[in-house]
Amino acid sequence: MTDTPRRLLVGPFNRVEGDLEIRLEVEDGRVRAAFANSPLFRGFERMLLGKDPRDAMTITPRICGICSISQSAAAAGALAALTGASPAPQGALAAAILHGVENLADHVTHFNLFFMPDFARPAYAGRDWHETAVDRFTAAQGSAVREAVEARAKLFHIVGLLGGKWPHTLAFQPAGVTRAPTERDRQRIRMSLAGFRRYLERVVFGAPVEAFAELATRDALMAWTAGDAGLFLRIAHDLELGKLGRGPGRYLSYGAYPLAEGRAMKPGIWADGQHRPLDTAAITEDLTHAWMLGKSAHPARGVTDPDVEMAEPAYSWCKAPRLGGRTMEVGALARAVVDGHPLALELGASGGGVLARIAGRLLEIARTQILLERWADALRPGEPFMADTPPIRDGAGEGLVEAARGALGHWIRVEGGRIAGYQIVAPTTWNFSPRDANGTPGPLEAALEGVKVAPGEDTPIAVQHVVRSFDPCMVCTVH
Amino acid sequence: MKPRETFYDVMRRQGITRRSFMKYCSLTASALGLGPAFVPKIAHAMETKPRTPVIWLHGLECTCCSESFIRSAHPLVKDVVLSMISLDYDDTLMAAAGHAAERALEETIEQYKGNYILAVEGNPPLNEDGMFCISGGKPFVEKLRYAAKDAKAIISWGACASYGCVQAAYPNPTQATPVHKVISDKPIIKVPGCPPIAEVMTGVITYMLTFDRLPELDRQGRPAMFYGQRIHDKCYRRPHFDAGQFVEAWDDENARKGYCLYKMGCKGPTTYNACSTIRWNEGVSFPIQSGHGCIGCSEDGFWDQGSFYDRVTDLTQFGVESNADKIGMTAAAGVGGAVALHAAVSALKAAQRKTQNDVSEEA
Numbered sequence: 001m002t003d004t005p006r007r008l009l010v011g012p013f014n015r016v017e018g019d020l021e022i023r024l025e026v027e028d029g030r031v032r033a034a035f036a037n038s039p040l041f042r043g044f045e046r047m048l049l050g051k052d053p054r055d056a057m058t059i060t061p062r063i064c065g066i067c068s069i070s071q072s073a074a075a076a077g078a079l080a081a082l083t084g085a086s087p088a089p090q091g092a093l094a095a096a097i098l099h100g101v102e103n104l105a106d107h108v109t110h111f112n113l114f115f116m117p118d119f120a121r122p123a124y125a126g127r128d129w130h131e132t133a134v135d136r137f138t139a140a141q142g143s144a145v146r147e148a149v150e151a152r153a154k155l156f157h158i159v160g161l162l163g164g165k166w167p168h169t170l171a172f173q174p175a176g177v178t179r180a181p182t183e184r185d186r187q188r189i190r191m192s193l194a195g196f197r198r199y200l201e202r203v204v205f206g207a208p209v210e211a212f213a214e215l216a217t218r219d220a221l222m223a224w225t226a227g228d229a230g231l232f233l234r235i236a237h238d239l240e241l242g243k244l245g246r247g248p249g250r251y252l253s254y255g256a257y258p259l260a261e262g263r264a265m266k267p268g269i270w271a272d273g274q275h276r277p278l279d280t281a282a283i284t285e286d287l288t289h290a291w292m293l294g295k296s297a298h299p300a301r302g303v304t305d306p307d308v309e310m311a312e313p314a315y316s317w318c319k320a321p322r323l324g325g326r327t328m329e330v331g332a333l334a335r336a337v338v339d340g341h342p343l344a345l346e347l348g349a350s351g352g353g354v355l356a357r358i359a360g361r362l363l364e365i366a367r368t369q370i371l372l373e374r375w376a377d378a379l380r381p382g383e384p385f386m387a388d389t390p391p392i393r394d395g396a397g398e399g400l401v402e403a404a405r406g407a408l409g410h411w412i413r414v415e416g417g418r419i420a421g422y423q424i425v426a427p428t429t430w431n432f433s434p435r436d437a438n439g440t441p442g443p444l445e446a447a448l449e450g451v452k453v454a455p456g457e458d459t460p461i462a463v464q465h466v467v468r469s470f471d472p473c474m475v476c477t478v479h
Numbered sequence: 480m481k482p483r484e485t486f487y488d489v490m491r492r493q494g495i496t497r498r499s500f501m502k503y504c505s506l507t508a509s510a511l512g513l514g515p516a517f518v519p520k521i522a523h524a525m526e527t528k529p530r531t532p533v534i535w536l537h538g539l540e541c542t543c544c545s546e547s548f549i550r551s552a553h554p555l556v557k558d559v560v561l562s563m564i565s566l567d568y569d570d571t572l573m574a575a576a577g578h579a580a581e582r583a584l585e586e587t588i589e590q591y592k593g594n595y596i597l598a599v600e601g602n603p604p605l606n607e608d609g610m611f612c613i614s615g616g617k618p619f620v621e622k623l624r625y626a627a628k629d630a631k632a633i634i635s636w637g638a639c640a641s642y643g644c645v646q647a648a649y650p651n652p653t654q655a656t657p658v659h660k661v662i663s664d665k666p667i668i669k670v671p672g673c674p675p676i677a678e679v680m681t682g683v684i685t686y687m688l689t690f691d692r693l694p695e696l697d698r699q700g701r702p703a704m705f706y707g708q709r710i711h712d713k714c715y716r717r718p719h720f721d722a723g724q725f726v727e728a729w730d731d732e733n734a735r736k737g738y739c740l741y742k743m744g745c746k747g748p749t750t751y752n753a754c755s756t757i758r759w760n761e762g763v764s765f766p767i768q769s770g771h772g773c774i775g776c777s778e779d780g781f782w783d784q785g786s787f788y789d790r791v792t793d794l795t796q797f798g799v800e801s802n803a804d805k806i807g808m809t810a811a812a813g814v815g816g817a818v819a820l821h822a823a824v825s826a827l828k829a830a831q832r833k834t835q836n837d838v839s840e841e842a
Contacts, residue, residue: 009616014580019537019614039613042539042604043652047645052786058774059782062645062673065543088730149549153761160760164769167543168673168776171769178729178770306652308607317611386730459579475541 005032010459011039013467020432020474023315024463026453031463034441034448036432041291041317044479045304048422053079053392053414056422057172060410063424063479065167066109069102069159070403071476072172074410074424077258077399079392080174082412088387089260090380091176096257096264097189097375098163098171099401103256104196104368105152106404107332107361108204110471112137112148115358116228118468119235123461129235136228144203144228151199157192161185176386181379189376197369204365205229213366216342221359229362236355245447245466246351248327251334252278252430254409256402257371264371265339265402269323270348275338280398280409285425286320289313289434296437299411299423300396317478320433320442321425329443330406330430331470333360336367353447354469361471392417403427405473426476444470483529486688490525500525507689510682512704521689531688532595534587534626538619539612539646539655540601544637547674548681581615588629596687597630599623599640603661604653611653620661632666632693633658634683638776641669641701648782659700668693669700671752673776678757679705699779701751710747710773713755716740726770734770744788745772752777 011021023035044063048056056075061068073095080087087095116137124130136144156166162179163169171177181189197209205212206226215221222237224230236242255267268278286296291314293305299321307314322328333356336344343363347356392414399410406427413421433442441449444467453460484492490500504521508514537545587595601619604611609618627633635658638644647655659667670683683702686694694702711717719725720739727733727742741748747755750773754765766773772788775781 011615019612021613021616040539041611041653042646042655043611044646046650046652047648050649052788054788055786058787059645059648062541062543065541065546065674068541068543091730153549156760157763160758160763162769164764164766164771165754165759167541167546169769170766170771170774173729176730178734179768180730180735180770306611308610310610384730389729 074399078410082397085174088176091385103404180385209366242355247329249351252328253338254400286436332364357469428477486525538601543674606654641671671777740772746775747773750775
């Protein structure tokens with residue numbers, strides 16, 4: 001049975017944000033080719049046309065209920081570029097805190113609610129870690145799941161204080177944030193962060209976050225046994241997750257958290273064994289395998305015109321972004337690689353994979369906690385949190401941020417005071433893109449090639465590990 | 480066939496103590512605005528009634544409702560409600576994937592025919608035969624109809640399921656359509672907001688699970704206990720509105736003093752929701768408290784009412800107030816000073832009376 005090629009349709013996928021279907025061609029017990037389809041399309045880029053440019057800051061966050069702050073920040077960034085607004089330094093700091101909290105919470109959610117529950121499956125019964133995994137991570141019931149949900153809710157008090165509500169926070173503006181925190185707010189933010197540190201150190205890492213953030217080699221990482229991170233690494237070692245789901249080995253990051261003194265994590269790319277500066281002019285969105293009409297174009301000139309015929313050879317609503325014609329992997333791992341973190345470099349240089357992606361995320365959890373504490377200390381309640389906002393003018397702007405899942409870009413064009421063009425390239429658009437004009441598969445599709453499929457498996461578990469290791473956000477992918 | 484489990488059985492199985500259970504009952508009573516006399520009634524209902532299963536479906540959406548829900552204030556309430564729900568079918572959080580998940584849905588429907596509550600997050604897009612939201616190889620609208628057929632009642636979570644939300648914004652490329660326009664033969668409760676407040680969501684679902692009926696609804700099908708008042712009515716900045724003290728620019732001196740955000744485009748005067756009382760993220764704050772106006776996300780059509788930063792000028796568009804546009808006109812004309820403001824306040828009061836009259840006339 002394993003000799004004859006067969007086709008598998010995997011999906012709808014659970015425990016990913018949004019809808020996803022993957023078609024697999026399986027031969028000799030391995031995936032020969034994979035085709036990722038984002039089956040959900042809403043058309044945000046079309047709705048924005050003709051609207052007041054400022055409304056992008058309210059509409060685009062509603063693309064996604066889990067990374068809405070990233071969308072707000074990108075929209076505010078695009079408007080700042082358009083109008084020439086320069087955020088007040090303290091406003092940028094408050095925005096970084098808001099964004100950092102969301103990214104941190106997203107990583108913790110992914111680890112506990114979306115990724116780890118797969119190891120509690122009966123398929124792994126008999127492994128020496130299985131009972132612990134069942135106890136900790138059974139979907140929606142495991143002890144770790146509850147702890148994470150509770151810790152996360154408390155962490156989000158910070159977004160409440162600075163941004164009013166989450167999801168769909170409104171405080172972001174091109175020139176800063178709408179709320180100037182008081183000294184009392186600052187103390188409460190520090191208390192919330194202290195509480196989250198206790199959760200991370202007791203549950204996730206079982207040790208000071210600094211110790212995890214400072215891990216510099218793969219060997220040191222694999223020797224980590226404490227906390228749920230230790231449990232994951234034990235599982236990763238046993239299942240050889242280091243070899244599973246290798247990516248293109250090319251990484252892109254816009255650089256996270258724009259502050260007055262520069263971005264807290266460096267922007268750039270890592271390709272062909274070296275760091276290079278990022279040139280966003282080299283980005284194109286290829287439409288050959290997307291149900292979209294029009295030509296491949298840079299997002300500043302791109303259009304979104306769905307092909308209602310859904311004509312072949314297209315198989316997804318997702319466009320295929322490429323940098324200089326090549327696929328790029330984005331995400332926490334990519335950010336740390338581009339930023340030059342030694343552990344990430346070692347893990348990422350060889351093509352990454354499931355272990356590298358999850359480790360990259362754990363690493364970022366530790367590093368973000370430290371950054372947030374530093375930023376909270378640097379808040380100066382008396383200073384301005386919003387600079388003067390120049391009026392909207394005709395022209396174009398590019399807003400680049402790093403969402404939890406990777407590089408997020410907004411490109412706006414304004415004519416006659418109204419939005420004349422708006423294009424969004426989300427992290428999962430990069431990672432889960434379909435094939436391009438050369439037939440080159442997207443990073444996920446390529447990562448799935450060669451993955452084992454056991455006879456009789458109709459939703460191969462290894463495929464699920466690979467898919468979830470990217471932490472896809474399908475609602476952002478096609479918007 | 481063995482008798483169906485009660486809620487109490489389920490909670491005990493989840494490791495919730497008797498003491499915590501009683502605490503849950505009293506919390507529920509207070510959250511729903513019921514007196515202490517209701518506590519034993521709730522407890523009795525939970526101990527004796529078979530558990531009502533919940534099926535939670537996701538259509539065209541952003542999952543913000545789920546995100547809000549799992550962050551509700553009291554860990555105990557959230558624990559209980561979440562464990563009750565996760566027992567059945569929820570495609571974001573559940574363990575099963577792919578075909579196993581689809582089977583779980585079929586089995587739940589089959590087993591609890593006519594007895595389950597269907598919670599819908601997001602909505603079906605109807606354009607091009609529903610192909611813009613394909614779930615399990617079929618348009619979501621088919622899955623929705625299938626799951627709705629044997630449901631006892633339907634909860635429309637959030638602005639998407641209730642009204643369409645931003646994805647239905649002009650030109651509504653996918654023809655995103657609210658649930659009640661597709662399903663017409665079932666009781667539907669709308670819990671609008673983008674997203675709704677977590678405590679409102681748990682409150683509604685707890686009420687339905689506990690009392691086995693819908694809470695009292697307003698004429699738009701929303702639970703009256705949470706959507707009976709405007710944000711403006713209970714806004715802590717309201718005295719500044721009445722005193723004519725407004726924020727004129729972001730983070731100006733007036734903003735620091737916490738003045739009213741009306742001139743910054745706040746839609747609080749036309750929005751019915753509980754943000755200014757229950758607040759967000761475990762009662763920490765709400766948008767107006769963060770210095771940004773309300774965008775009216777729990778009102779029908781909020782996404783196509785002109786800019787979110789324009790002042791409220793024509794309130795009739797919302798279908799809520801019949802003559803309150805006078806406030807906007809008066810204030811927007813920039814007359815300024817106490818006279819105009821007094822007129823505005825009177826107009827608001829008049830609007831309230833008018834609305835009440837409308838209700839009684841319709842009833």
